[in-house]
Amino acid sequence: MKFMGYTRSNGTVGVRNHLLILSTVACANNPVRNIAQQLTGAVPITHQNGCGHLPREAERVHRTLVGYGSNPNVGACIVVGLGCEVIQTKKVAEEIAQTGKSVACILIQESGGTINATAEGVRIGREMLSELSKQQREEHDISDLILALECGGSDAASGITANPAIGVASDLLVKQGGTSVLSETQELIGAENLLAERAVNKKVAEDIINIVKRAEQSSLNFGVDIRSTNPGPGNKEGGITTLEEKSIGAAHKGGNAVIQEVVEYAVKPSKKGLIIMDTPGTDVDSVTGILAGGAQVCVFSTGRGTPVGAPIAPVIKIVSNTQTYHSMKENIDINAGKIIDGFCTVQDIGKEIFNEIIEVCNGKMTKAEQLGCGEFAIYRDSPTQ
Amino acid sequence: MAEKTQDAIIISDKDNVATALKNLAKGTKVLARGDILTMEVNLKDDIAFGHKFALYDILSGSDIIKYGAVIGRATQDIKKGEHAHLHNIEGARGRGDKK
Numbered sequence: 001m002k003f004m005g006y007t008r009s010n011g012t013v014g015v016r017n018h019l020l021i022l023s024t025v026a027c028a029n030n031p032v033r034n035i036a037q038q039l040t041g042a043v044p045i046t047h048q049n050g051c052g053h054l055p056r057e058a059e060r061v062h063r064t065l066v067g068y069g070s071n072p073n074v075g076a077c078i079v080v081g082l083g084c085e086v087i088q089t090k091k092v093a094e095e096i097a098q099t100g101k102s103v104a105c106i107l108i109q110e111s112g113g114t115i116n117a118t119a120e121g122v123r124i125g126r127e128m129l130s131e132l133s134k135q136q137r138e139e140h141d142i143s144d145l146i147l148a149l150e151c152g153g154s155d156a157a158s159g160i161t162a163n164p165a166i167g168v169a170s171d172l173l174v175k176q177g178g179t180s181v182l183s184e185t186q187e188l189i190g191a192e193n194l195l196a197e198r199a200v201n202k203k204v205a206e207d208i209i210n211i212v213k214r215a216e217q218s219s220l221n222f223g224v225d226i227r228s229t230n231p232g233p234g235n236k237e238g239g240i241t242t243l244e245e246k247s248i249g250a251a252h253k254g255g256n257a258v259i260q261e262v263v264e265y266a267v268k269p270s271k272k273g274l275i276i277m278d279t280p281g282t283d284v285d286s287v288t289g290i291l292a293g294g295a296q297v298c299v300f301s302t303g304r305g306t307p308v309g310a311p312i313a314p315v316i317k318i319v320s321n322t323q324t325y326h327s328m329k330e331n332i333d334i335n336a337g338k339i340i341d342g343f344c345t346v347q348d349i350g351k352e353i354f355n356e357i358i359e360v361c362n363g364k365m366t367k368a369e370q371l372g373c374g375e376f377a378i379y380r381d382s383p384t385q
Numbered sequence: 386m387a388e389k390t391q392d393a394i395i396i397s398d399k400d401n402v403a404t405a406l407k408n409l410a411k412g413t414k415v416l417a418r419g420d421i422l423t424m425e426v427n428l429k430d431d432i433a434f435g436h437k438f439a440l441y442d443i444l445s446g447s448d449i450i451k452y453g454a455v456i457g458r459a460t461q462d463i464k465k466g467e468h469a470h471l472h473n474i475e476g477a478r479g480r481g482d483k484k
Contacts, residue, residue, distance in 0.1 A: 157406075157435050159396075159452070160396065189478050190455075220480070223482065225480055227476050230479075239404065241449075241456070241470050241476075242474065242475070242478075245452075248456065321435075340406050
């Protein structure tokens with residue numbers, strides 16, 4: 001099957017053509033906001049990271065920023081930093097430029113302050129917008145797609161309707177040569193043995209067991225019952241009792257495909273097919289990591305309802321029950337609650353999700369895009385020094 | 386999968402709990418359906434949509450089975466038809482409090 005996307009010089013394909021204004025440190029957030037404000041459609045990325053990181057985390061933040069700028073949905077990128085921080089802005093810009101896209105680097109200290117840095121960014125960005133507007137979509141095979149699988153604000157219906165239906169859509173994509181990325185390692189605790197049985201080889205099976213062991217250990221180290229945070233209060237109100245129950249429901253998003261590889265947070269898969277990325281259970285951090293790993297589109301199930309989107313990629317929201325569909329219709333793209341209502345099967349909704357993925361990749365806006373819901377957060381697990 | 390008349394779902398035939406597909410009232414007889422198994426259960430509690438009830442008498446300390454897999458264990462005896470949730474089930478994983 002085919003879709004219409006933006007051809008990138010490194011062989012990847014975008015489903016959007018964003019101009020990204022990327023801050024590499026909290027100190028550069030102001031000019032990033034100002035530059036994007038002046039440029040129609042430009043996407044600003046601001047955050048609280050960029051300095052004071054211990055080495056392992058500095059590497060992860062760097063990798064995430066480079067991965068985000070390198071995402072095929074980004075047509076051009078302006079990287080803005082301060083100049084003295086741990087995350088080296090010029091290096092981030094250089095690595096993004098290796099994708100072949102147009103990249104500029106601005107350092108506030110070199111520009112001589114906020115006003116000059118902002119003016120410089122606006123001048124460069126206007127020219128980039130002009131170039132981006134001339135690019136046309138071209139036909140590509142869906143084997144070029146990487147699909148992010150996410151869930152947030154789950155209820156007990158998520159594991160019966162929305163997640164298995166996403167699994168059907170994921171299997172359809174994988175069967176046609178595409179890639180799907182299952183994530184949120186904490187929410188695989190209790191489902192790891194079922195997943196390991198589907199690993200392509202012993203090494204991948206061990207990787208699955210090991211990332212889950214690490215995620216569980218980090219909770220054990222705090223000396224608390226994991227249920228004090230996960231399942232969360234809304235999950236429990238929705239009928240989910242334990243993390244194991246939530247995990248098995250969540251793992252249904254990966255369908256029945258063979259698991260080809262386990263990758264670290266914000267690392268691009270080297271294989272096609274079903275992949276597991278080691279991300280945290282927090283939705284925004286998790287989606288950011290998968291997009292930094294090259295995913296162009298996300299399907300996101302919810303039971304309680306969530307507006308969360310992503311700045312550079314369409315997020316298709318699938319709700320597990322009709323009640324939430326009606327109460328949060330403006331945030332939901334597909335109602336899998338129709339399965340419980342007796343109007344559709346899991347297969348029917350799975351096909352509906354798959355067709356929606358193709359339409360959205362062709363340019364149809366998701367509810368999250370229409371409302372400007374675009375969250376960004378980088379997974380951190382060490383203190384700032 | 387589901388039918389309009391269905392009150393609750395038994396996801397796997399190995400399960401000892403069912404999940405309510407609508408708000409169900411205490412004292413009513415409800416139909417829980419799985420792919421093979423169908424059971425009539427007299428509810429001893431109100432069961433909200435998405436919440437679980439016991440399909441059999443479950444002894445304290447026994448595994449709770451849903452999706453055909455262990456999702457926790459009973460912290461007290463749970464009678465057939467009783468609400469099965471936080472008050473009578475605990476998770477076995479990520480228990481830093483039990484170290």
